[in-house]
Amino acid sequence: MAETLTGTALFEKEIKKSRFIAQAAPVGTEEEALAFIREVSDSEARHNCWAWKIGAQYRSYDADEPGGTAGRPILQVIEAQGLDRVAVVVTRWFGGIKLGAGGLVRAYGGTAAECLRLAAREEIVERTRISFHCPFSDLALVGARLPSLGALVESETFDAEGAAYVVAVPCDVVPEVLVRLADLTSGRIAGRVVEEAEL
Structure with a gap:
């Protein structure tokens, strides 16, 4: 049985001087997901990467990071943790040290995973x-x-x-x-x- 979040969640981490903040929320529609993404994305940050999943619908976005290094790892974390009706935004402030493709995948996926692990959940009841x-x-x-x-x-x-x-x-x-x-x-x-x- 799939689960969703009971409310919003936030997790912050510094990786090689880059600051990552993951924020997650329960969403019921694509419009709700996009509204949450707009609300928590920081216009000062160059990278507001995100993913959402609602039933069979899903989308992810790399926000100027190399293709497949940010949005896709966030989406994979949502699916791996058995979650549905969830949106996650990971914002990165660049600290001057390049992480490389593998480093970015681990940073975005890891920050999103920790945020979701700490979040309160409930079973989705049809x-x-x-x-x-x-x-x-x-x-x-x-x-x-x-x-x-x-x-x-x-x-x-x-x-x-x-x-x-x-x-x-x-x-x-x-x-x-x-x-x-x-x-x-x-x-x-x-x-x-x-x-x-x-x-």
Whole structure:
């Protein structure tokens, strides 16, 4: 089972007078990955090398380092550590000593690897969306029970009779959640699956 990060992570290292800073974050889309890369890249540094991986999609960038010596090693580290939905940026400030191609691969890959090793992780749980309408009389009970069912509330829209919910639940407990919602409310809630997709 793949893992992602629970939040951002940072690791800094000096290698032969060059300063390397690796920064990593969980991302859900290419847009999120590119936004993170823009946010943490340092305009003062010549080399902001990066890689990201989201499912079958991935990209890497060498940022003026020799081809294949920066972005690709960062991407290989993400994959080697079993991570997904992750972006990593390694920024280098040149210290005057050339590292050579092998040295660059080790420096970028090693800095990224250490950053990811130190980062807090969580298992990626594939989820399915369920929608249902909850009468006002059942709102408190259902609201209190949703977390114990593993449901993450994505939207809650109130109307004259109660609230329309869209919740994301782990794929393997969808039937159980639908039955529990009906049982809790004596059949007043009839949930339905709205989308079979990764969230």
